[in-house]
Amino acid sequence: MIKAGIIGATGYAGAELVRLLLQRDDCEIVGYGSKSFAGKKYCDIFRGVYKYTDDICENDDILELSKKADIIFTATPQGFLSENINEEVLLNSKVIDLSADFRIKDVKVYEKWYKIEHRAKDFIEKSVYGLPELYREQIKESRLIANPGCYPTCSILSLYPLLKHKLIDEKSIIIDAKSGTSGAGRNAKLDNIFCEVNENIKAYGIGNHRHTPEIEEQLGKVADTPVVISFTPHLIPMMRGILVTAYASFKKDIDWEDVNNVYEQEYGKEKFIRLLRKNENAEPRFVRGSNLVDIAYVIDKRTKRIIITAAIDNLIKGAAGQAIQNMNLMFGLEEECGLKNLPISI
Template identity: 55%
Template structure:
């Protein structure tokens, strides 16, 4: 049985890890870490755990925690994991970090976009970007897994095969993404109050959202060259889910014609045909957040616009599951040699 500790268990992503691991046949949570609720029962914070989890919340002492568990999930703000981790800890446990501390390989880029100093840059190089469907083999032997962000998971997976196969001009790539309010976290913010969000949709982080360099870096690896995109996130009045709509100019073939619908589908199937959690939708069917809610699935669809020579790619995920906790558990399964889908066979909830 894998013993797991969660630092940041009382945030939305941390609580979702706890929910998923409760039903995991090969893992158990033995440490519910929380900075704000030390000594309070976890079930008093999340009533859905009443008479299911009796444990009280502990602190974020990673040194002590590393003596008691096999894996530590850090579902915490940027900077905390990097400030706690050290070589002695990494000799004892695996760390799956849900913050951005180890996602971006260029320390200067991280510090520019996040506005903080990186406290353990010596571990950046060895950390593996935990996008399971793409970096599975590297994840298997990692000590630190940098769990991708929610917007980035959806945005990258939606475009990756077409970037990899050089079917689109990455210099024209535009990503419009919409997220439910849980993506903003559980902290009290005026902008996230019901009256501020309900009956409205708003863009934010325009040309400045900090997931931008993460998307660019990972798609750059796929392209084999630098990628620069326009990324605009939007907040919509629902609890959970992300829908990314992405636009790019198709690269014409030698005869001047556009790639066909069949060629585009073939590219997606080349990379995702055997991926349990990626569902390539039938022609004319497009992703909806309601069909992935509370699940670890990614639904992907596309449409070629012959008139403009562009392609519209669409992807949907649950931001708290595939975009955070579910992918973290998927990474744990890979790290410990378990069936990758273990504990994650949740049918999406509807309605």
């Protein structure tokens, strides 16, 4: 029985972790950390788990939680884990962090984009970027996982095969991404209330969205050269889901079958990546509620570009589901364990 603790259990990603873990017979949640709701029953905050748990939310003391948990998920704002991680915590428990604290290896880049000082620089090199499709073997051996962001997960996986096989010009990449409102978190913000979002779509973070360096760092590793992208996210009036449309120029003439062979070579055996058929495009509604990634590609001969569409559920493959996928690897379990939910398409 794996004993799991969740700090930030009352945010959207934390709530999805709770929902997914409560359905497993091999896992017990031993701590619901929530600074905002400490002392309250978890089922009074999220009534969907009424009769499934009567546990009370505790504070966010990660050291105390590590004394009773085999693994801790920190679904917290940037800065929390870097301020609270230490050797004793990692000696007691494995940690999967859903914030950006350990995703970016260059601490100066992290501090520039996130505008905070990193308080645990010595642990950055000890962490592993938790994208299983790229770093599966390293994840199995790690005690500290940096769970990727939702936009980076969808963006990196959509472009990885093309860069690995050097089919595209790494200087030509443009990523247009659209997310549901849950990606902004559960805290009240004027820009995210119903009347501001409904019947509207807007770009934000143009040229300076903080997921940009995370995407660039990972794509640069694949390409074995620095990669600079144009990344523009958009907020759209739906609760959950991400659609990435990525554009890149080919280095040489190529057809759909050639591209498909490359994607099949890299992802053909992956449990959570579905390569769509020719003339199909990815749509978030067909992955909603699942840990799946749908990827499709179109060759534009006129502009000598490829256009990739990719879709994920930002709260599952973009957060909680991927974290559990990482947990399964860390404990030597079947990677699909607890993640076999089919999408909720309607």
